[in-house]
Amino acid sequence: MKFWRTFINSLKLPNRQAIFALNRIGMDIAVLYLFGLLLLASVPSLMEQLTTGAGTGVNWLLLSIYFFIFYYLPLNIVIFLLVSLIAYIGAGIAKLLKRKLKFPTLWKLVVYTTTIPLLLYTILAFFIPINEVLTGLFILYTFLFMIKIITVFPKRRKQK
Numbered sequence: 142m143k144f145w146r147t148f149i150n151s152l153k154l155p156n157r158q159a160i161f162a163l164n165r166i167g168m169d170i171a172v173l174y175l176f177g178l179l180l181l182a183s184v185p186s187l188m189e190q191l192t193t194g195a196g197t198g199v200n201w202l203l204l205s206i207y208f209f210i211f212y213y214l215p216l217n218i219v220i221f222l223l224v225s226l227i228a229y230i231g232a233g234i235a236k237l238l239k240r241k242l243k244f245p246t247l248w249k250l251v252v253y254t255t256t257i258p259l260l261l262y263t264i265l266a267f268f269i270p271i272n273e274v275l276t277g278l279f280i281l282y283t284f285l286f287m288i289k290i291i292t293v294f295p296k297r298r299k300q301k
Contacts, residue, residue, distance in 0.1 A: 147174055151256035155289040163253050164246060171249040179220055182259045183213050185266035223280070224251050231287045240294045247287065254286040255279075 147166055151174075153159035190208050191201055228248035235242040258279035262271060 143170060144174060144177070147253070148256065151253040154254055154256075155286055155293065157293055160250065160290055160293050163250060166249070168245065168249055171252045175220070175224070175252045175255070176217065178256065178259045179217055180213070182263045182266075183208075183216060185263060186212055188267075220255075224248060224255065227251050227280075227284055227287060230284075231291060234288060235291045235294070238291060239296045240291055241297050242291060242294050247291075250290050251283060251287050254283045254290070258282050 143166070147163065147170060150159040150162045154163075187205070187208050190212075191204055225248060228244055228251045231247040231251065232242065232244045235247065262275075262279060265271060265275070
């Protein structure tokens with residue numbers, strides 16, 4: 142149920158109530174949520190590998206293991222690094238805008254902004270090959286939504 146509410150609030154971003162509801166969710170849920178999204182996003186590639194590999198006579202179990210090791214794990218590493226980079230840049234932007242945000246909070250919120258791009262990727266990958274331009278648009282979408290989320294948070298009070 143918590144993952145479902147997280148998913149629904151992720152779709153509502155950059156709504157103010159959704160931002161603060163997602164901010165209250167723990168980091169463990171955010172990490173598992175991202176693993177789940179990436180698993181879903183890798184289904185088209187898995188289906189393609191299983192259908193093309195079935196013609197060669199290779200066992201589907203071996204194809205699945207190969208897919209997990211050489212596609213899903215590297216995909217997770219790349220996406221986690223990309224989310225971290227975007228959150229790091231966002232922490233700098235938050236500091237410039239004098240907002241009350243730290244890297245861990247931004248990292249978690251950036252994870253939730255990837256929901257729509259990863260769902261679109263999953264759907265589109267079944268029908269068309271995904272190129273760098275489309276991937277760049279997804280990254281731009283995540284970055285712009287992160288900036289919008291930063292502006293929702295209150296400014297820091299000046300200390301005397």
